[in-house]
Amino acid sequence: MNTDCALQEKGESERTLEPFRRILLRHGLTLERRKTTTLQINVGLLCNQICRHCHVSAGPGRKENMDSETADAVIAYAGRTRFETVDITGGAPELNPNFVKLIEEISCLTPRLMFRSNLSALTDGKRDDLTGLLKARRVAIVASFPSLNESQADSQRGDGIFRKSIAALQKLNSLGYGHQGTGLELDLACNPAGAFLPAPQDQTTKRFREVLMKRWGIVFNNLFAFANVPLGRFRIWLEEKGNLESYLSSLASGFNACAIDGLMCRTTVSVSWDGYLYDCDFNLAGGLHMGKRKTHVSEMKGQPPEGSPIAVGDHCYTCTAGAGFT
């Protein structure tokens, strides 16, 4: 049973969700932008999978996809505003027809380019040249891999995805990804397969490293344990299963004021498939524009101003639960 200090401090009257904005005020905290070091690009909601935990509700039927003109505007922004990291996400970014252009152009504009892959789209046999390009451009891959258990993983991501993911990781390893000293970074993103919080990242890393090597000979560099964000398809699933209230409560009861300092939204600008800007991918999913106004990437002269306030919603509890979100 959970008997941590946060729970003990709470009375019965506090079990309903306190708005995130109010808990910041209660702790005397403000959430403001620092120097922006990361440009995150959400190239669209098209995906070959229909994952139950997806906060942007991506899937095969989604038409929202970054067009060539917007991709050019994003590339131009990355050129006039040097970011330490550029992070490409989706949907399945590999399915966007402008993905290769983005990789080729942006890899020259940033010291660190990473993209988030669901693994099955990358190795579906239709994009064999892509892994070679990623390797040549030293693109870091952050691969979704929620569980070491086949049924648990497939229940989150779809039938057969676990085995495809194992095969994809083995293929990436054979190219040098995930091996120390190759400069080819392969990280795992691990989201819980349900309405519960993730295990401590260090413990999960240790176990995944041992089991993946022992059973499948797979290596990786880092593992990131992320809580699922109660937005999009995941929120619908929570509501349908009657888990929404308890899940939000578990996130809120894990509120860690110290996590505010390192929140990614303070150093990230996220651009959506249609070119508009947000403080993070979750605000993008929630429709909370950066600075509370629609700003197109083509309007940006440089980094968003330091000290400007971050838009917040109750989904922000996800990133302040426990050790926080990276």
Next chain:
Amino acid sequence: METYYRPEDLPRFPDMGQKAPELGKKFFEYYNAVFAEGALTEREKALIALSVAHAVQCPYCIHAFTQTCLEKGSNLDEMTEAVHVVTAIRGGASLVHGVQMLNIAQKLSM
């Protein structure tokens, strides 16, 4: 009282420290220390707790440690096997006492 067990009572476990704060403090400190990572991982300890929860048939514990096991990275296959472990012990404990039955019956019988 419509039922003796109410799910909303589970988070009130720490309330048991209100009338005996020193004992409550010692108990919860001990409790939290027991489940911290040690020679056994937190995941392994949660699996043990889940199986014991079934042995003592505590609905609160079953609820809490099912969630904890999932949060610590266990899956339903592992959790089901853990319940079978305690089931085997409980069943075995009954069966092994049959030896006493045999002893007594053999002594009494011709």
